Amino acid sequence: MLEAIQQLDPYLSVAVTAMSPILELRGSVPLGIIVFDMHPLVVGGLSIVALMIPIILWLLFLQYAVAKVRTWHTKIDRFFGWLFKRTYHRHSSSFEHWGSLALMIFVAIPLPFTGAWTGALLAYLFGIKFVRAIAFIAVGLLATCIIMTVISLGGVHILGL
Numbered sequence: 001m002l003e004a005i006q007q008l009d010p011y012l013s014v015a016v017t018a019m020s021p022i023l024e025l026r027g028s029v030p031l032g033i034i035v036f037d038m039h040p041l042v043v044g045g046l047s048i049v050a051l052m053i054p055i056i057l058w059l060l061f062l063q064y065a066v067a068k069v070r071t072w073h074t075k076i077d078r079f080f081g082w083l084f085k086r087t088y089h090r091h092s093s094s095f096e097h098w099g100s101l102a103l104m105i106f107v108a109i110p111l112p113f114t115g116a117w118t119g120a121l122l123a124y125l126f127g128i129k130f131v132r133a134i135a136f137i138a139v140g141l142l143a144t145c146i147i148m149t150v151i152s153l154g155g156v157h158i159l160g161l
Contacts, residue, residue: 107140
């Protein structure tokens with residue numbers, strides 16, 4: 001599998017991995033640094049820019065997409081109502097206390113189900129304005145990039161790759 005990945009264009013591989021909703025920078029930074037031996041600044045810059053492209057589109061069209069999907073069936077509408085209400089109640093105290101900074105912290109944590117895609121959904125859910133959401137998501141991605149670069153470089157150093 002590793003040989004197949006190494007045959008791909010490194011820049012394209014890092015960009016596509018960064019754009020994926022599951023991996024984001026948690027996957028693209030180690031891929032670029034460990035597998036392709038790319039410079040960390042190149043990997044970080046490419047990963048952040050590549051991921052921000054679909055996130056900007058996601059934030060722009062999320063409101064319309066959710067409204068359209070909710071009209072398909074009453075069960076879908078009820079599900080989205082339940083999901084949004086549950087998410088709002090679980091995270092509202094953080095957003096009330098920390099404001100948009102909570103969005104940045106949420107995006108910065110490099111764990112599953114956190115990151116830019118979910119952060120954009122939270123920004124929509126909590127009514128954070130578009131430009132503010134983009135700014136705080138970008139800063140969160142920068143923090144994620146730094147964390148993942150340190151982890152990746154530490155892994156390279158410890159494992160002697």
